[in-house]
Structures are given as C-alpha cells and as structure tokens.
Amino acid sequence: METQCRGPIDVSKVAGFATGNADPDDLRRAVVASPGYTRATEAEQAALLKIVLHVGTAVG
Numbered sequence: 001m002e003t004q005c006r007g008p009i010d011v012s013k014v015a016g017f018a019t020g021n022a023d024p025d026d027l028r029r030a031v032v033a034s035p036g037y038t039r040a041t042e043a044e045q046a047a048l049l050k051i052v053l054h055v056g057t058a059v060g
Contacts, residue, residue: 009048017055020057021057021058022057027057
C-alpha cells in the first residue's frame with residue numbers, strides 16, 4: 001500500500017494479513033514502523049491504521 005506521496009506501508013509480511021486473520025498488535029507495529037506512516041499527518045496516520053486493521057483482521 002502506498003500513501004499519497006509519502007511512501008510505502010508494508011504489512012504483507014504480517015502473518016494472517018492476506019486472510020484477514022492477522023494479530024492487530026502485529027499490524028500496528030508494522031504500520032508504525034513504515035516510512036509512509038512516519039511521514040503522514042496525525043489524521044492520515046489514524047486513517048491508515050483504521051484501514052489496515054479493517055482489512056487485515058476479523059475484528060477491524
């Protein structure tokens with residue numbers, strides 16, 4: 001996933017992401033460590049986490 005002009009957010013290596021069964025804490029750690037996340041504004045960061053958690057977990 002690419003944020004608009006901010007860089008990559010790579011969660012593809014988080015176990016269970018592709019099937020929607022990833023651990024939410026693992027996804028949060030992967031997102032926060034991504035360069036695209038650190039360059040995003042606070043509002044964009046919140047939206048990115050919400051989207052990734054929705055797609056990657058059964059809970060999201």
